[in-house]
Amino acid sequence: MMNAIEVKNLEVTYQGRASPSLKVDEFFVEEGESVLIVGKSGSGKSTLVNVLNGVIPNMITAEVKGEISVFGKDPRKTPIHELSKYIGTVLQDPEMQTFNYTVEDEIAFGPENLMLSKEEIRRRVENSAKIAGVYHLLDREIITLSGGELQRTVIASVLAMEPKALILDEPTSNIDPKGTAQIFNLIKFFREERRTLIIVEHKLERVLPYVDRVVLIDNGKLVFDVDKDELVEKSDILFEAGVEVPEYYLHMKKFGTLSNYKYSPPKRFESNGEEVLYAKVKVVTKKEKKVIVDAEISLKKGEIVALMGNNGAGKSTLLKAIMGILDEKRLQAEAKIVFKGKDISKSSIMERGSYIAYLPQNFDVMLVKRTVEDEVAFAMKNMKKYSRERLEEILKMFSLYNLRKEDPLLLSMGQRRRVAMASVIASGAEVVLMDEPTSGQDWHHRYMLGKEIQELRNKGFTFLIVTHDSRFVDKFCDRVLVMKEGKIVANGKPEEIFLREDLEIHPPTEYLVSKHGSLNFII
Amino acid sequence: MEVLTSLYENPITQEIISWFLFFFGVGLPIAFIFWLIGLKGFIELTRFEKGSTFLYKMNPLTKILFGIAVMVVASTTIWWIGAILTFAILPLYLTLNNGVKKFNYVLMLTFSSIVGSTWAIAPYTPPSVLQQVFPNQNYVTVWVWPSYFVAMGYEPTLTLQAIIYGLQTSFRVTATLVSALLLVVTTSVSDLFRVFTKIKVPLAVTFSLLVGLRTVPKVFELLDTSVKMQMLRGLGYGKPRGIRTLYYIYGAFMAIIPAMVYLFRGAKTLAISADTRAFRAYPSRTSLKEVPFTNYDYIMFGVIVGLIVLDIVANLLGFGRSIPYVGL
Numbered sequence: 001m002m003n004a005i006e007v008k009n010l011e012v013t014y015q016g017r018a019s020p021s022l023k024v025d026e027f028f029v030e031e032g033e034s035v036l037i038v039g040k041s042g043s044g045k046s047t048l049v050n051v052l053n054g055v056i057p058n059m060i061t062a063e064v065k066g067e068i069s070v071f072g073k074d075p076r077k078t079p080i081h082e083l084s085k086y087i088g089t090v091l092q093d094p095e096m097q098t099f100n101y102t103v104e105d106e107i108a109f110g111p112e113n114l115m116l117s118k119e120e121i122r123r124r125v126e127n128s129a130k131i132a133g134v135y136h137l138l139d140r141e142i143i144t145l146s147g148g149e150l151q152r153t154v155i156a157s158v159l160a161m162e163p164k165a166l167i168l169d170e171p172t173s174n175i176d177p178k179g180t181a182q183i184f185n186l187i188k189f190f191r192e193e194r195r196t197l198i199i200v201e202h203k204l205e206r207v208l209p210y211v212d213r214v215v216l217i218d219n220g221k222l223v224f225d226v227d228k229d230e231l232v233e234k235s236d237i238l239f240e241a242g243v244e245v246p247e248y249y250l251h252m253k254k255f256g257t258l259s260n261y262k263y264s265p266p267k268r269f270e271s272n273g274e275e276v277l278y279a280k281v282k283v284v285t286k287k288e289k290k291v292i293v294d295a296e297i298s299l300k301k302g303e304i305v306a307l308m309g310n311n312g313a314g315k316s317t318l319l320k321a322i323m324g325i326l327d328e329k330r331l332q333a334e335a336k337i338v339f340k341g342k343d344i345s346k347s348s349i350m351e352r353g354s355y356i357a358y359l360p361q362n363f364d365v366m367l368v369k370r371t372v373e374d375e376v377a378f379a380m381k382n383m384k385k386y387s388r389e390r391l392e393e394i395l396k397m398f399s400l401y402n403l404r405k406e407d408p409l410l411l412s413m414g415q416r417r418r419v420a421m422a423s424v425i426a427s428g429a430e431v432v433l434m435d436e437p438t439s440g441q442d443w444h445h446r447y448m449l450g451k452e453i454q455e456l457r458n459k460g461f462t463f464l465i466v467t468h469d470s471r472f473v474d475k476f477c478d479r480v481l482v483m484k485e486g487k488i489v490a491n492g493k494p495e496e497i498f499l500r501e502d503l504e505i506h507p508p509t510e511y512l513v514s515k516h517g518s519l520n521f522i523i
Numbered sequence: 524m525e526v527l528t529s530l531y532e533n534p535i536t537q538e539i540i541s542w543f544l545f546f547f548g549v550g551l552p553i554a555f556i557f558w559l560i561g562l563k564g565f566i567e568l569t570r571f572e573k574g575s576t577f578l579y580k581m582n583p584l585t586k587i588l589f590g591i592a593v594m595v596v597a598s599t600t601i602w603w604i605g606a607i608l609t610f611a612i613l614p615l616y617l618t619l620n621n622g623v624k625k626f627n628y629v630l631m632l633t634f635s636s637i638v639g640s641t642w643a644i645a646p647y648t649p650p651s652v653l654q655q656v657f658p659n660q661n662y663v664t665v666w667v668w669p670s671y672f673v674a675m676g677y678e679p680t681l682t683l684q685a686i687i688y689g690l691q692t693s694f695r696v697t698a699t700l701v702s703a704l705l706l707v708v709t710t711s712v713s714d715l716f717r718v719f720t721k722i723k724v725p726l727a728v729t730f731s732l733l734v735g736l737r738t739v740p741k742v743f744e745l746l747d748t749s750v751k752m753q754m755l756r757g758l759g760y761g762k763p764r765g766i767r768t769l770y771y772i773y774g775a776f777m778a779i780i781p782a783m784v785y786l787f788r789g790a791k792t793l794a795i796s797a798d799t800r801a802f803r804a805y806p807s808r809t810s811l812k813e814v815p816f817t818n819y820d821y822i823m824f825g826v827i828v829g830l831i832v833l834d835i836v837a838n839l840l841g842f843g844r845s846i847p848y849v850g851l
Contacts, residue, residue: 041595055795081804089799096789098797099712099737108811110800121811147558154796161800325751328565353650353755364785365745366752368777409784427756 003069004053004165005029010066012047012056016193017340024045024066027215029290031164036207036228040242040444041398041413043201048217049167051075052198054083071164081113088163090460092170092440095149103129103145103153104138110161124160131155132186134206134408138211146311148179155186165196172203173440175309176468177506180273191259202442204238205246205509216241227360242444244471248513258518263510265495269457269478273301276462277356278338281321283314283486286332292317297464299431304453304463306494309483315466317485318432323358324349339431349478354383357424363417364409372411373404376411379427397459398422398452414445418452431462438469470498471508480505541669544681548642552635557775558768560635564628567621568704570740571711574620577819578709580833583718585820585827586706590699592830597698600834601842602691608698609633615705629704633697640693642711645685646677655846658690712737718808726803734793742782749778 010024023042029035039045041508050056051407053074057064064076071086086520091097107129111121129135132152145153151171158166169188172180184206190197191210201207208214214231218224218241224234231238275298283293293314299305307315310472321327321333324347337345339355360366369375376394380386396416402412408419417437425432427514438446450472453463467473473480473494480497482490482505490503498507499515514518530536539598573579578586593612597605611631616626646668663683673679676802703827712733750758750771779843837843 033635053799055799059795059798079804080798081801084801085800089795091792091796093789093792094794099734099793100713102713102714104811105711105713107795109802111808112808113804115807115809117812119810121809124813128847157800171531323755325755327563329561329671344791349751349754350760353757354760358752358755360748360752362745362748362785365749365778365781366756367781368749368753368774377752379756382760384761409781423756440791 002031003028004031004033004071005198006067006069007048007051008067010048010051010053010064010068012044012065015061015063020064022051022217022220027222027225029165029196032195032212033209033495034039034191034199035491036204036211036214037060037198037200037217037416038202038214038238038241038243041442043241044220046169046215046386047220048170049089049198049200052074052365053087053167054080055079055089055090066200072469084110084161086163087169088158088161090151090155090158090169091413092173094147094154094174097154098142098150099156101141102138103134103140103142103156104327105155106142106277107134107138107157107160109285123439124162125143128156128159131159131189132151133182146179147175148182151179151183152186153173153185165198166190167198167200169200170202170440171199172201177463178504180206180468181506182503197450201509202244205249206417217242218242231396240448242442244443247510248512260515261517263514265474265493268493269302269304271300271302274340275299275338276301277322277464278336279318279320279322280336281318281333283317283321283326286330289487292331293321294312295483295486295488297481299462299464301430301462302457303326303479304457304465304477305479305481307464307466307481307483308468308470308473308478308497310504313483314486315483316435316485319358319435319464319466322352322433323356324352350382353379353424353429354427355429355431357429357432358426359420359424359432359434359437361439363406363420366420366423367408367416370407371405372400372408375408375419376400376422376426384429385428393497397456413441414448419451421452425456425461430460431464432456434465436465436466438467438472443471446472465468470506473510474498474510533543537667538669541666541672544666548639548646552639552642553772555631555635555638557717557772559631560628562743562775563733563751564631565743566740567625567745568628568632569707569743571708572620574709576618576620578615578618578705579620580747580817581709581819581823582721582815582816583706583710583714585816585823586710587718589823590702590706593702593826594699596810596830596834597695597842602694604833604837604842605698609694609701611761612698612763614700616701619708620849625708627647629701632704633701635691635695636700637693640688640696641686643689645689646672646681646699648685649678652846653682653684653688656688660684687716691719714814717812717814720808721809721814723807726808730797734790740787741786745782745785746775746778748773749782753777771801773849799850 007024011020012022013020024313032043034298037045037048047056050060051064051068052070053073056062057076058080068075073083075083075087080221086375098106104125107123107125111124115181129138134149134156135151136153172183182193187207187210199207199211208228211228213225214228215225216238223237223241226234232249235245235253247263248258248261250256257293266521280296281293284291295318309315322337326333337343343357367375369378373391373395377386377391378389392401395404395438398421400418400422403415408416411419437449439504446469454476456520477494480494481488482497490497490500497503497505498511593608595607613630616622616629619625664680665683666681668677668681669677716729716733758774759767762770848849
């Protein structure tokens with residue numbers, strides 16, 4: 001079979017860097033083949049795919065050495081729009097990739113750019129919308145779509161270019177379990193029609209059925225390129241490279257079989273402490289009087305509680321209602337909030353912030369100071385609790401002391417998250433509410449986050465974390481609350497929740513392998 | 524009474540009043556905007572929302588031409604024509620989806636613009652300009668600024684005529700503002716793209732403009748989140764409720780840099796997404812949908828022609844601008 005993609009002796013050096021960020025001796029993809037690329041963030045995965053689709057060096061300046069051929073074209077010498085007929089690219093965040101008003105307009109965007117006739121544009125829009133499963137949504141406004149619908153729209157808009165191959169760069173990182181399942185179904189379809197695929201994805205075991213080979217990139221080097229059947233043998237290397245590896249892979253490597261595999265969840269922390277937060281919240285829309293949230297929660301000191309459920313279940317709204325930061329022009333809340341026995345329902349949001357900290361998903365927008373120490377001291381000074389000793393203690397607690405003079409916005413994502421967390425805790429709050437802190441992050445960063453949270457728990461903090469990430473929950477949380485249509489419909493230990501099929505929560509695959517005794521399960 | 528007079532004439536009191544007046548012009552519109560409209564209100568005023576009334580059915584080109592016509596008429600005729608246009612366009616917001624809400628927001632924005640513009644013009648207007656606007660009049664001095672205010676470009680005295688002139692000029696701004704916002708809230712980015720392509724605006728310029736337009740509501744959303752996060756971290760903590768708006772404004776200014784950085788990071792993704800879908804492959808684009816001209820467009824063309832005639836007639840009858848544009 002002919003090679004669709006061929007790369008030899010590739011070296012990519014970004015402007016201002018002394019050494020290459022990516023070196024690949026040889027990499028190829030046959031036509032009709034599906035290849036999975038794994039590696040932690042910053043390892044060089046995106047650099048590789050950006051070289052293949054011509055974004056590097058056409059849009060991102062870098063020196064690219066070596067031989068590269070994409071369907072016989074050298075991406076360095078071919079305009080991106082010409083390459084887009086051969087290779088389509090779907091990126092991680094669907095919201096940032098869309099520009100138009102309706103689904104139909106978005107899908108038509110590419111064919112319109114190609115100056116195709118109206119009839120041809122119509123044909124392509126209808127075809128790709130049908131393949132991506134968004135045909136019934138053609139008239140819908142983009143802003144009303146769920147994460148899964150939006151990402152499928154993006155995929156349809158790329159398919160409308162009728163490329164021979166597709167690059168899917170972490171297509172499920174920013175969407176909920178329902179949307180993720182829809183994207184995997186689509187990948188399954190592409191696989192069945194033998195479309196050439198290059199998939200960058202953290203959910204290794206879920207995408208594995210739909211690929212032929214797996215490539216590991218670490219520290220800017222291609223570490224291995226193996227058939228998927230050989231992957232188990234490499235599972236320890238994957239694990240060391242910070243890739244999310246199911247526990248049973250390591251078991252299979254050790255024992256060569258799954259027959260005696262039994263997953264044991266980690267020991268959960270059981271708090272006998274006092275109730276630190278009680279909230280009974282009802283949120284209705286002002287216009288339609290529709291109930292968005294009607295929930296009651298209770299957190300005990302030192303607990304790490306996960307709040308799970310599909311998008312639109314009311315999780316983020318519940319958190320915002322507790323903090324008193326709902327959009328009052330649109331929503332109306334009745335809330336009883338009790339912190340350590342003190343009713344703070346009538347307190348201003350500034351006062352609530354001194355008891356309960358809140359970290360939004362886009363935490364970057366809260367970094368308003370020009371040094372890390374000013375950022376962390378911000379709440380302490382505002383609340384007249386400033387002391388140099390306490391500031392240094394918090395900086396050290398979050399490993400930020402050596403970065404204290406740096407601009408927070410120029411730090412790495414993990415560091416920025418630590419600054420944001422330190423700055424909300426500096427208000428004196430003992431309970432931390434986090435909205436999707438694991439979204440869009442690789443296992444290495446999620447693992448680090450989990451460890452930081454557990455360390456803070458040991459220091460007396462309590463957490464309520466909105467997340468879709470069941471492996472993170474299993475590893476680091478003590479209890480799970482599940483929301484559906486604004487109500488808490490389940491409350492229990494992760495292992496109790498993950499065994500229930502009625503909750504639409506995808507458990508970590510360790511549970512499924514344990515239950516079925518094989519890798520043949522539907523996810 | 525004598526005590527009050529002496530207190531009033533005290534140089535320190537005069538200084539305080541001068542600085543109060545200085546900040547009034549800047550602070551009142553901003554406070555008004557944040558207090559009554561709020562960042563969420565701005566999202567409503569800068570985002571297209573689907574609707575079915577005549578303004579939504581009009582071709583975007585008609586609305587652009589209408590906006591240009593209003594701007595030209597307001598800037599080349601006597602002030603009260605701009606005022607009439609402002610108050611004539613405002614009720615059109617009532618016909619929109621969520622019309623009452625949008626009308627209230629735009630009314631408040633218009634009021635803020637009037638105060639802000641008046642105050643931005645009046646203290647700087649020299650007597651030579653006032654001579655042209657109000658010839659043969661005795662100027663009524665309202666306030667005498669401290670001498671060092673001249674360093675900021677202020678005239679030594681603030682006259683009643685200067686305030687009136689500022690107020691008159693503000694209507695040139697408001698007429699343009701309300702007609703431009705009408706285009707924004709009733710036209711989708713995709714339709715604007717199609718029309719701009721049709722009238723041969725370069726693609727790169729169109730894309731930049733429309734990405735900017737699409738980003739504006741997002742900016743307000745991010746600013747709102749950032750300000751709330753600052754308040755949760757104690758901004759305005761322990762301060763009287765009445766002055767919290769000032770802290771809200773301060774927080775919004777502090778939030779500008781992180782919000783912009785956040786958006787620029789996302790802009791890279793959008794640029795890659797557009798270019799890998801053949802954006803700028805050719806100097807123009809074709810279109811799946813035609814944006815038609817309807818009867819409403821023809822009616823609006825009549826209005827636009829009427830505006831042009833009004834402009835010409837007003838100028839012929841001596842109701843043009845009091846001060847000619849230099850060089851025109």
